[in-house]
Amino acid sequence: MTTFVLVSGGYTGGWIWREVADHLRAVGHRAEPVTLTGMGDRRHLSGPGTDLNTHIEDVAQVLDHVGAGEEDEAGETVLVAHCYGAYPALGAADRGPDRLARLVYVDAGLPTDGVSVLDALPDPAVRERLQRRAQEHGDGWRLPPPSFEETDIWGSLDGISEEGRDRLARFAAPQPLPTLTQPIRLSGATAALPATGIFCTKNVTSTAALRDLVASGDPRFAALGDPRYGFFDLDTGHWPMLSCPGELADLLLRAAADEGERLGPSDQAPA
Structure with a gap:
Protein backbone atom coordinates (compact mmCIF):
# COMPACT_ATOMS: atom_id res chain seq x y z
CA MET A 1 0.00 0.00 0.00
CA THR A 2 1.08 3.54 -0.80
CA THR A 3 -0.08 6.65 1.04
CA PHE A 4 -0.77 9.60 -1.25
CA VAL A 5 -0.77 12.99 0.46
CA LEU A 6 -2.62 15.35 -1.89
CA VAL A 7 -1.97 19.11 -1.70
CA SER A 8 -4.34 21.41 -3.56
CA GLY A 9 -3.51 24.54 -5.54
CA GLY A 10 -4.62 28.12 -5.05
CA TYR A 11 -8.15 29.00 -3.92
CA THR A 12 -9.09 25.35 -3.42
CA GLY A 13 -9.03 22.80 -0.61
CA GLY A 14 -8.89 19.07 -0.04
CA TRP A 15 -12.39 18.79 -1.50
CA ILE A 16 -10.98 19.09 -5.02
CA TRP A 17 -9.24 15.70 -4.67
CA ARG A 18 -12.43 13.79 -3.74
CA GLU A 19 -12.76 11.67 -6.87
CA VAL A 20 -9.01 11.07 -7.19
CA ALA A 21 -8.88 9.93 -3.56
CA ASP A 22 -11.85 7.62 -4.14
CA HIS A 23 -10.05 5.98 -7.09
CA LEU A 24 -6.86 5.47 -5.07
CA ARG A 25 -8.70 4.00 -2.09
CA ALA A 26 -10.73 1.70 -4.33
CA VAL A 27 -7.54 -0.09 -5.38
CA GLY A 28 -6.23 -0.48 -1.86
CA HIS A 29 -4.17 2.65 -1.25
CA ARG A 30 -4.43 5.41 1.32
CA ALA A 31 -5.27 8.98 0.25
CA GLU A 32 -4.91 12.01 2.53
CA PRO A 33 -6.16 15.24 0.91
CA VAL A 34 -4.78 18.34 2.63
CA THR A 35 -6.87 21.44 3.25
CA LEU A 36 -4.52 24.34 3.85
CA THR A 37 -5.28 27.05 6.41
CA GLY A 38 -7.85 29.49 5.04
CA MET A 39 -8.94 27.17 2.24
CA GLY A 40 -11.99 24.92 1.86
CA ASP A 41 -13.73 24.21 5.13
CA ARG A 42 -10.86 25.94 6.97
CA ARG A 43 -11.44 29.34 5.36
CA HIS A 44 -12.57 30.78 8.70
CA LEU A 45 -9.00 30.31 10.00
CA SER A 46 -7.52 32.69 7.44
CA GLY A 47 -6.00 35.99 8.51
CA PRO A 48 -3.36 38.57 7.61
CA GLY A 49 -0.71 36.35 9.20
CA THR A 50 -1.54 33.30 7.07
CA ASP A 51 1.58 32.97 4.94
CA LEU A 52 3.55 30.35 3.04
CA ASN A 53 5.13 29.06 6.25
CA THR A 54 1.61 28.45 7.61
CA HIS A 55 0.83 26.23 4.64
CA ILE A 56 4.19 24.46 4.85
CA GLU A 57 3.40 23.63 8.47
CA ASP A 58 -0.05 22.33 7.42
CA VAL A 59 1.53 19.84 5.03
CA ALA A 60 4.26 18.91 7.53
CA GLN A 61 1.63 18.10 10.14
CA VAL A 62 -0.17 15.75 7.77
CA LEU A 63 3.13 14.03 6.96
CA ASP A 64 3.82 13.72 10.69
CA HIS A 65 0.39 12.14 11.16
CA VAL A 66 0.97 9.69 8.31
CA GLY A 67 4.42 8.81 9.64
CA ALA A 68 3.14 8.28 13.18
CA GLY A 69 1.37 5.03 12.18
CA GLU A 70 2.86 1.59 11.87
CA GLU A 71 5.29 1.40 8.95
CA ASP A 72 3.41 -1.45 7.26
CA GLU A 73 0.17 0.51 7.70
CA ALA A 74 1.30 3.64 5.85
CA GLY A 75 3.65 1.99 3.34
CA GLU A 76 5.59 4.38 1.16
CA THR A 77 4.46 8.00 1.12
CA VAL A 78 4.09 9.95 -2.11
CA LEU A 79 3.54 13.70 -1.79
CA VAL A 80 1.42 15.10 -4.63
CA ALA A 81 1.00 18.83 -5.30
CA HIS A 82 -1.10 20.77 -7.79
CA CYS A 83 -0.03 24.23 -9.00
CA TYR A 84 0.51 26.57 -6.00
CA GLY A 85 0.55 23.48 -3.77
CA ALA A 86 4.08 22.77 -5.00
CA TYR A 87 5.36 25.52 -2.70
CA PRO A 88 4.00 24.23 0.64
CA ALA A 89 4.62 20.63 -0.46
CA LEU A 90 8.28 21.19 -1.35
CA GLY A 91 8.76 23.34 1.74
CA ALA A 92 7.46 20.50 3.92
CA ALA A 93 9.48 17.88 2.03
CA ASP A 94 12.62 19.97 2.55
CA ARG A 95 12.19 19.52 6.31
CA GLY A 96 12.24 15.74 6.14
CA PRO A 97 12.79 14.15 2.71
CA ASP A 98 13.68 10.76 4.20
CA ARG A 99 10.03 10.08 5.03
CA LEU A 100 8.98 10.42 1.38
CA ALA A 101 9.34 8.00 -1.51
CA ARG A 102 8.55 10.56 -4.21
CA LEU A 103 7.26 14.03 -5.01
CA VAL A 104 4.69 14.43 -7.79
CA TYR A 105 4.00 17.82 -9.35
CA VAL A 106 0.64 18.09 -11.16
CA ASP A 107 0.80 20.93 -13.70
CA ALA A 108 3.06 22.85 -11.37
CA GLY A 109 6.24 24.83 -11.70
CA LEU A 110 9.28 23.88 -9.65
CA PRO A 111 9.83 26.36 -6.79
CA THR A 112 13.20 28.07 -6.49
CA ASP A 113 14.87 28.94 -3.21
CA GLY A 114 14.32 32.58 -2.26
CA VAL A 115 11.57 33.17 -4.84
CA SER A 116 7.89 33.74 -4.00
CA VAL A 117 4.91 32.53 -6.03
CA LEU A 118 4.21 36.05 -7.31
CA ASP A 119 7.84 36.65 -8.19
CA ALA A 120 7.83 33.44 -10.23
CA LEU A 121 4.97 34.68 -12.43
CA PRO A 122 6.45 35.70 -15.79
CA ASP A 123 3.95 38.50 -16.49
CA PRO A 124 4.41 41.57 -14.27
CA ALA A 125 0.93 42.78 -15.25
CA VAL A 126 -0.61 39.70 -13.62
CA ARG A 127 1.43 40.28 -10.46
CA GLU A 128 0.29 43.88 -10.29
CA ARG A 129 -3.35 42.94 -10.92
CA LEU A 130 -3.35 40.40 -8.11
CA GLN A 131 -1.77 42.79 -5.62
CA ARG A 132 -4.19 45.56 -6.61
CA ARG A 133 -7.15 43.22 -6.21
CA ALA A 134 -6.06 42.33 -2.68
CA GLN A 135 -5.81 46.04 -1.83
CA GLU A 136 -9.15 46.96 -3.36
CA HIS A 137 -11.27 43.91 -2.55
CA GLY A 138 -9.47 41.94 0.15
CA ASP A 139 -8.53 44.36 2.91
CA GLY A 140 -4.98 44.30 1.64
CA SER A 161 -18.05 19.69 -16.81
CA GLU A 162 -20.62 22.31 -15.85
CA GLU A 163 -21.04 20.49 -12.55
CA GLY A 164 -17.29 20.69 -12.00
CA ARG A 165 -17.25 24.41 -12.76
CA ASP A 166 -20.12 24.93 -10.35
CA ARG A 167 -18.16 23.14 -7.62
CA LEU A 168 -15.06 25.20 -8.33
CA ALA A 169 -17.04 28.45 -8.18
CA ARG A 170 -18.98 27.44 -5.07
CA PHE A 171 -16.10 26.16 -2.95
CA ALA A 172 -13.25 28.41 -4.07
CA ALA A 173 -11.95 30.53 -1.16
CA PRO A 174 -9.95 33.76 -1.04
CA GLN A 175 -6.21 33.12 -1.12
CA PRO A 176 -4.20 34.84 1.63
CA LEU A 177 -1.81 37.18 -0.19
CA PRO A 178 1.17 36.44 2.12
CA THR A 179 1.13 32.83 0.88
CA LEU A 180 2.05 34.24 -2.53
CA THR A 181 4.47 36.98 -1.51
CA GLN A 182 6.62 35.16 1.06
CA PRO A 183 9.73 33.64 -0.59
CA ILE A 184 10.22 29.92 -0.10
CA ARG A 185 13.37 28.89 1.74
CA LEU A 186 14.91 25.58 0.69
CA SER A 187 18.02 23.83 1.95
CA GLY A 188 18.39 21.50 -1.05
CA ALA A 189 17.59 18.47 1.11
CA THR A 190 15.21 17.07 -1.53
CA ALA A 191 17.83 17.02 -4.31
CA ALA A 192 18.13 13.23 -4.25
CA LEU A 193 14.39 12.58 -3.86
CA PRO A 194 12.72 11.02 -6.93
CA ALA A 195 10.10 13.23 -8.54
CA THR A 196 7.48 13.07 -11.26
CA GLY A 197 5.96 15.87 -13.32
CA ILE A 198 2.50 15.55 -14.85
CA PHE A 199 1.87 18.11 -17.59
CA CYS A 200 -1.67 19.03 -18.60
CA THR A 201 -1.04 19.64 -22.28
CA LYS A 202 -4.09 21.84 -22.91
CA ASN A 203 -2.79 24.32 -20.39
CA VAL A 204 0.81 25.48 -20.98
CA THR A 205 3.46 22.87 -21.73
CA SER A 206 4.25 19.22 -22.41
CA THR A 207 6.95 16.61 -21.94
CA ALA A 208 8.11 17.17 -25.53
CA ALA A 209 8.62 20.90 -24.94
CA LEU A 210 10.57 20.22 -21.75
CA ARG A 211 12.67 17.60 -23.52
CA ASP A 212 13.72 20.26 -26.04
CA LEU A 213 14.75 22.58 -23.21
CA VAL A 214 16.81 19.86 -21.55
CA ALA A 215 18.45 18.97 -24.87
CA SER A 216 19.25 22.63 -25.54
CA GLY A 217 21.83 22.57 -22.76
CA ASP A 218 20.15 25.38 -20.81
CA PRO A 219 21.61 24.94 -17.29
CA ARG A 220 18.25 25.85 -15.71
CA PHE A 221 16.77 22.61 -17.02
CA ALA A 222 19.78 20.28 -17.10
CA ALA A 223 18.93 18.56 -13.81
CA LEU A 224 15.58 17.41 -15.20
CA GLY A 225 17.44 14.95 -17.42
CA ASP A 226 18.41 12.96 -14.33
CA PRO A 227 16.79 9.48 -14.37
CA ARG A 228 15.32 10.16 -10.92
CA TYR A 229 12.80 12.40 -12.67
CA GLY A 230 9.92 10.96 -14.70
CA PHE A 231 7.24 12.74 -16.71
CA PHE A 232 3.75 12.14 -18.05
CA ASP A 233 1.40 14.09 -20.30
CA LEU A 234 -2.33 14.32 -19.64
CA ASP A 235 -4.50 15.60 -22.48
CA THR A 236 -6.65 18.00 -20.47
CA GLY A 237 -6.71 21.46 -18.91
CA HIS A 238 -5.17 22.65 -15.66
CA TRP A 239 -7.66 20.88 -13.37
CA PRO A 240 -7.37 17.12 -14.03
CA MET A 241 -8.77 16.27 -10.59
CA LEU A 242 -12.06 17.66 -11.93
CA SER A 243 -11.80 16.88 -15.65
CA CYS A 244 -10.35 13.33 -15.55
CA PRO A 245 -9.84 12.12 -11.96
CA GLY A 246 -9.60 8.45 -12.91
CA GLU A 247 -6.84 9.08 -15.44
CA LEU A 248 -4.99 11.27 -12.96
CA ALA A 249 -5.23 8.60 -10.26
CA ASP A 250 -3.83 6.03 -12.70
CA LEU A 251 -0.85 8.30 -13.43
CA LEU A 263 14.32 13.27 -20.56
CA GLY A 264 18.00 12.38 -20.43
CA PRO A 265 19.95 10.68 -23.21
CA SER A 266 19.00 7.16 -22.06
CA ASP A 267 15.41 6.38 -21.07
CA GLN A 268 15.44 4.10 -18.05
CA ALA A 269 11.71 3.62 -17.59
CA PRO A 270 8.77 3.02 -19.92
CA ALA A 271 6.58 6.01 -20.76
Missing part, protein backbone atom coordinates in the same frame (compact mmCIF):
# COMPACT_ATOMS: atom_id res chain seq x y z
CA TRP A 141 -4.26 40.66 2.56
CA ARG A 142 -6.58 38.29 0.73
CA LEU A 143 -7.31 37.60 -2.93
CA PRO A 144 -10.93 36.89 -3.91
CA PRO A 145 -11.19 34.02 -6.41
CA PRO A 146 -10.88 35.28 -10.00
CA SER A 147 -13.57 34.95 -12.63
CA PHE A 148 -13.36 31.97 -14.99
CA GLU A 149 -12.49 34.40 -17.80
CA GLU A 150 -9.13 35.04 -16.10
CA THR A 151 -7.43 31.97 -17.50
CA ASP A 152 -4.01 33.52 -16.85
CA ILE A 153 -4.80 32.85 -13.18
CA TRP A 154 -7.05 29.80 -13.24
CA GLY A 155 -5.27 28.09 -16.12
CA SER A 156 -7.15 26.19 -18.80
CA LEU A 157 -10.58 24.90 -17.71
CA ASP A 158 -10.67 22.47 -20.63
CA GLY A 159 -12.49 19.23 -19.89
CA ILE A 160 -14.33 20.39 -16.75
CA LEU A 252 -0.23 8.78 -9.71
CA LEU A 253 -0.08 5.01 -9.31
CA ARG A 254 2.34 4.74 -12.24
CA ALA A 255 4.46 7.52 -10.78
CA ALA A 256 4.61 5.67 -7.47
CA ALA A 257 5.83 2.63 -9.42
CA ASP A 258 8.68 4.75 -10.88
CA GLU A 259 7.23 4.81 -14.38
CA GLY A 260 7.31 7.86 -16.61
CA GLU A 261 9.25 9.24 -19.54
CA ARG A 262 12.85 10.21 -18.87
Whole structure:
Protein backbone atom coordinates (compact mmCIF):
# COMPACT_ATOMS: atom_id res chain seq x y z
CA MET A 1 0.00 0.00 0.00
CA THR A 2 1.08 3.54 -0.80
CA THR A 3 -0.08 6.65 1.04
CA PHE A 4 -0.77 9.60 -1.25
CA VAL A 5 -0.77 12.99 0.46
CA LEU A 6 -2.62 15.35 -1.89
CA VAL A 7 -1.97 19.11 -1.70
CA SER A 8 -4.34 21.41 -3.56
CA GLY A 9 -3.51 24.54 -5.54
CA GLY A 10 -4.62 28.12 -5.05
CA TYR A 11 -8.15 29.00 -3.92
CA THR A 12 -9.09 25.35 -3.42
CA GLY A 13 -9.03 22.80 -0.61
CA GLY A 14 -8.89 19.07 -0.04
CA TRP A 15 -12.39 18.79 -1.50
CA ILE A 16 -10.98 19.09 -5.02
CA TRP A 17 -9.24 15.70 -4.67
CA ARG A 18 -12.43 13.79 -3.74
CA GLU A 19 -12.76 11.67 -6.87
CA VAL A 20 -9.01 11.07 -7.19
CA ALA A 21 -8.88 9.93 -3.56
CA ASP A 22 -11.85 7.62 -4.14
CA HIS A 23 -10.05 5.98 -7.09
CA LEU A 24 -6.86 5.47 -5.07
CA ARG A 25 -8.70 4.00 -2.09
CA ALA A 26 -10.73 1.70 -4.33
CA VAL A 27 -7.54 -0.09 -5.38
CA GLY A 28 -6.23 -0.48 -1.86
CA HIS A 29 -4.17 2.65 -1.25
CA ARG A 30 -4.43 5.41 1.32
CA ALA A 31 -5.27 8.98 0.25
CA GLU A 32 -4.91 12.01 2.53
CA PRO A 33 -6.16 15.24 0.91
CA VAL A 34 -4.78 18.34 2.63
CA THR A 35 -6.87 21.44 3.25
CA LEU A 36 -4.52 24.34 3.85
CA THR A 37 -5.28 27.05 6.41
CA GLY A 38 -7.85 29.49 5.04
CA MET A 39 -8.94 27.17 2.24
CA GLY A 40 -11.99 24.92 1.86
CA ASP A 41 -13.73 24.21 5.13
CA ARG A 42 -10.86 25.94 6.97
CA ARG A 43 -11.44 29.34 5.36
CA HIS A 44 -12.57 30.78 8.70
CA LEU A 45 -9.00 30.31 10.00
CA SER A 46 -7.52 32.69 7.44
CA GLY A 47 -6.00 35.99 8.51
CA PRO A 48 -3.36 38.57 7.61
CA GLY A 49 -0.71 36.35 9.20
CA THR A 50 -1.54 33.30 7.07
CA ASP A 51 1.58 32.97 4.94
CA LEU A 52 3.55 30.35 3.04
CA ASN A 53 5.13 29.06 6.25
CA THR A 54 1.61 28.45 7.61
CA HIS A 55 0.83 26.23 4.64
CA ILE A 56 4.19 24.46 4.85
CA GLU A 57 3.40 23.63 8.47
CA ASP A 58 -0.05 22.33 7.42
CA VAL A 59 1.53 19.84 5.03
CA ALA A 60 4.26 18.91 7.53
CA GLN A 61 1.63 18.10 10.14
CA VAL A 62 -0.17 15.75 7.77
CA LEU A 63 3.13 14.03 6.96
CA ASP A 64 3.82 13.72 10.69
CA HIS A 65 0.39 12.14 11.16
CA VAL A 66 0.97 9.69 8.31
CA GLY A 67 4.42 8.81 9.64
CA ALA A 68 3.14 8.28 13.18
CA GLY A 69 1.37 5.03 12.18
CA GLU A 70 2.86 1.59 11.87
CA GLU A 71 5.29 1.40 8.95
CA ASP A 72 3.41 -1.45 7.26
CA GLU A 73 0.17 0.51 7.70
CA ALA A 74 1.30 3.64 5.85
CA GLY A 75 3.65 1.99 3.34
CA GLU A 76 5.59 4.38 1.16
CA THR A 77 4.46 8.00 1.12
CA VAL A 78 4.09 9.95 -2.11
CA LEU A 79 3.54 13.70 -1.79
CA VAL A 80 1.42 15.10 -4.63
CA ALA A 81 1.00 18.83 -5.30
CA HIS A 82 -1.10 20.77 -7.79
CA CYS A 83 -0.03 24.23 -9.00
CA TYR A 84 0.51 26.57 -6.00
CA GLY A 85 0.55 23.48 -3.77
CA ALA A 86 4.08 22.77 -5.00
CA TYR A 87 5.36 25.52 -2.70
CA PRO A 88 4.00 24.23 0.64
CA ALA A 89 4.62 20.63 -0.46
CA LEU A 90 8.28 21.19 -1.35
CA GLY A 91 8.76 23.34 1.74
CA ALA A 92 7.46 20.50 3.92
CA ALA A 93 9.48 17.88 2.03
CA ASP A 94 12.62 19.97 2.55
CA ARG A 95 12.19 19.52 6.31
CA GLY A 96 12.24 15.74 6.14
CA PRO A 97 12.79 14.15 2.71
CA ASP A 98 13.68 10.76 4.20
CA ARG A 99 10.03 10.08 5.03
CA LEU A 100 8.98 10.42 1.38
CA ALA A 101 9.34 8.00 -1.51
CA ARG A 102 8.55 10.56 -4.21
CA LEU A 103 7.26 14.03 -5.01
CA VAL A 104 4.69 14.43 -7.79
CA TYR A 105 4.00 17.82 -9.35
CA VAL A 106 0.64 18.09 -11.16
CA ASP A 107 0.80 20.93 -13.70
CA ALA A 108 3.06 22.85 -11.37
CA GLY A 109 6.24 24.83 -11.70
CA LEU A 110 9.28 23.88 -9.65
CA PRO A 111 9.83 26.36 -6.79
CA THR A 112 13.20 28.07 -6.49
CA ASP A 113 14.87 28.94 -3.21
CA GLY A 114 14.32 32.58 -2.26
CA VAL A 115 11.57 33.17 -4.84
CA SER A 116 7.89 33.74 -4.00
CA VAL A 117 4.91 32.53 -6.03
CA LEU A 118 4.21 36.05 -7.31
CA ASP A 119 7.84 36.65 -8.19
CA ALA A 120 7.83 33.44 -10.23
CA LEU A 121 4.97 34.68 -12.43
CA PRO A 122 6.45 35.70 -15.79
CA ASP A 123 3.95 38.50 -16.49
CA PRO A 124 4.41 41.57 -14.27
CA ALA A 125 0.93 42.78 -15.25
CA VAL A 126 -0.61 39.70 -13.62
CA ARG A 127 1.43 40.28 -10.46
CA GLU A 128 0.29 43.88 -10.29
CA ARG A 129 -3.35 42.94 -10.92
CA LEU A 130 -3.35 40.40 -8.11
CA GLN A 131 -1.77 42.79 -5.62
CA ARG A 132 -4.19 45.56 -6.61
CA ARG A 133 -7.15 43.22 -6.21
CA ALA A 134 -6.06 42.33 -2.68
CA GLN A 135 -5.81 46.04 -1.83
CA GLU A 136 -9.15 46.96 -3.36
CA HIS A 137 -11.27 43.91 -2.55
CA GLY A 138 -9.47 41.94 0.15
CA ASP A 139 -8.53 44.36 2.91
CA GLY A 140 -4.98 44.30 1.64
CA TRP A 141 -4.26 40.66 2.56
CA ARG A 142 -6.58 38.29 0.73
CA LEU A 143 -7.31 37.60 -2.93
CA PRO A 144 -10.93 36.89 -3.91
CA PRO A 145 -11.19 34.02 -6.41
CA PRO A 146 -10.88 35.28 -10.00
CA SER A 147 -13.57 34.95 -12.63
CA PHE A 148 -13.36 31.97 -14.99
CA GLU A 149 -12.49 34.40 -17.80
CA GLU A 150 -9.13 35.04 -16.10
CA THR A 151 -7.43 31.97 -17.50
CA ASP A 152 -4.01 33.52 -16.85
CA ILE A 153 -4.80 32.85 -13.18
CA TRP A 154 -7.05 29.80 -13.24
CA GLY A 155 -5.27 28.09 -16.12
CA SER A 156 -7.15 26.19 -18.80
CA LEU A 157 -10.58 24.90 -17.71
CA ASP A 158 -10.67 22.47 -20.63
CA GLY A 159 -12.49 19.23 -19.89
CA ILE A 160 -14.33 20.39 -16.75
CA SER A 161 -18.05 19.69 -16.81
CA GLU A 162 -20.62 22.31 -15.85
CA GLU A 163 -21.04 20.49 -12.55
CA GLY A 164 -17.29 20.69 -12.00
CA ARG A 165 -17.25 24.41 -12.76
CA ASP A 166 -20.12 24.93 -10.35
CA ARG A 167 -18.16 23.14 -7.62
CA LEU A 168 -15.06 25.20 -8.33
CA ALA A 169 -17.04 28.45 -8.18
CA ARG A 170 -18.98 27.44 -5.07
CA PHE A 171 -16.10 26.16 -2.95
CA ALA A 172 -13.25 28.41 -4.07
CA ALA A 173 -11.95 30.53 -1.16
CA PRO A 174 -9.95 33.76 -1.04
CA GLN A 175 -6.21 33.12 -1.12
CA PRO A 176 -4.20 34.84 1.63
CA LEU A 177 -1.81 37.18 -0.19
CA PRO A 178 1.17 36.44 2.12
CA THR A 179 1.13 32.83 0.88
CA LEU A 180 2.05 34.24 -2.53
CA THR A 181 4.47 36.98 -1.51
CA GLN A 182 6.62 35.16 1.06
CA PRO A 183 9.73 33.64 -0.59
CA ILE A 184 10.22 29.92 -0.10
CA ARG A 185 13.37 28.89 1.74
CA LEU A 186 14.91 25.58 0.69
CA SER A 187 18.02 23.83 1.95
CA GLY A 188 18.39 21.50 -1.05
CA ALA A 189 17.59 18.47 1.11
CA THR A 190 15.21 17.07 -1.53
CA ALA A 191 17.83 17.02 -4.31
CA ALA A 192 18.13 13.23 -4.25
CA LEU A 193 14.39 12.58 -3.86
CA PRO A 194 12.72 11.02 -6.93
CA ALA A 195 10.10 13.23 -8.54
CA THR A 196 7.48 13.07 -11.26
CA GLY A 197 5.96 15.87 -13.32
CA ILE A 198 2.50 15.55 -14.85
CA PHE A 199 1.87 18.11 -17.59
CA CYS A 200 -1.67 19.03 -18.60
CA THR A 201 -1.04 19.64 -22.28
CA LYS A 202 -4.09 21.84 -22.91
CA ASN A 203 -2.79 24.32 -20.39
CA VAL A 204 0.81 25.48 -20.98
CA THR A 205 3.46 22.87 -21.73
CA SER A 206 4.25 19.22 -22.41
CA THR A 207 6.95 16.61 -21.94
CA ALA A 208 8.11 17.17 -25.53
CA ALA A 209 8.62 20.90 -24.94
CA LEU A 210 10.57 20.22 -21.75
CA ARG A 211 12.67 17.60 -23.52
CA ASP A 212 13.72 20.26 -26.04
CA LEU A 213 14.75 22.58 -23.21
CA VAL A 214 16.81 19.86 -21.55
CA ALA A 215 18.45 18.97 -24.87
CA SER A 216 19.25 22.63 -25.54
CA GLY A 217 21.83 22.57 -22.76
CA ASP A 218 20.15 25.38 -20.81
CA PRO A 219 21.61 24.94 -17.29
CA ARG A 220 18.25 25.85 -15.71
CA PHE A 221 16.77 22.61 -17.02
CA ALA A 222 19.78 20.28 -17.10
CA ALA A 223 18.93 18.56 -13.81
CA LEU A 224 15.58 17.41 -15.20
CA GLY A 225 17.44 14.95 -17.42
CA ASP A 226 18.41 12.96 -14.33
CA PRO A 227 16.79 9.48 -14.37
CA ARG A 228 15.32 10.16 -10.92
CA TYR A 229 12.80 12.40 -12.67
CA GLY A 230 9.92 10.96 -14.70
CA PHE A 231 7.24 12.74 -16.71
CA PHE A 232 3.75 12.14 -18.05
CA ASP A 233 1.40 14.09 -20.30
CA LEU A 234 -2.33 14.32 -19.64
CA ASP A 235 -4.50 15.60 -22.48
CA THR A 236 -6.65 18.00 -20.47
CA GLY A 237 -6.71 21.46 -18.91
CA HIS A 238 -5.17 22.65 -15.66
CA TRP A 239 -7.66 20.88 -13.37
CA PRO A 240 -7.37 17.12 -14.03
CA MET A 241 -8.77 16.27 -10.59
CA LEU A 242 -12.06 17.66 -11.93
CA SER A 243 -11.80 16.88 -15.65
CA CYS A 244 -10.35 13.33 -15.55
CA PRO A 245 -9.84 12.12 -11.96
CA GLY A 246 -9.60 8.45 -12.91
CA GLU A 247 -6.84 9.08 -15.44
CA LEU A 248 -4.99 11.27 -12.96
CA ALA A 249 -5.23 8.60 -10.26
CA ASP A 250 -3.83 6.03 -12.70
CA LEU A 251 -0.85 8.30 -13.43
CA LEU A 252 -0.23 8.78 -9.71
CA LEU A 253 -0.08 5.01 -9.31
CA ARG A 254 2.34 4.74 -12.24
CA ALA A 255 4.46 7.52 -10.78
CA ALA A 256 4.61 5.67 -7.47
CA ALA A 257 5.83 2.63 -9.42
CA ASP A 258 8.68 4.75 -10.88
CA GLU A 259 7.23 4.81 -14.38
CA GLY A 260 7.31 7.86 -16.61
CA GLU A 261 9.25 9.24 -19.54
CA ARG A 262 12.85 10.21 -18.87
CA LEU A 263 14.32 13.27 -20.56
CA GLY A 264 18.00 12.38 -20.43
CA PRO A 265 19.95 10.68 -23.21
CA SER A 266 19.00 7.16 -22.06
CA ASP A 267 15.41 6.38 -21.07
CA GLN A 268 15.44 4.10 -18.05
CA ALA A 269 11.71 3.62 -17.59
CA PRO A 270 8.77 3.02 -19.92
CA ALA A 271 6.58 6.01 -20.76
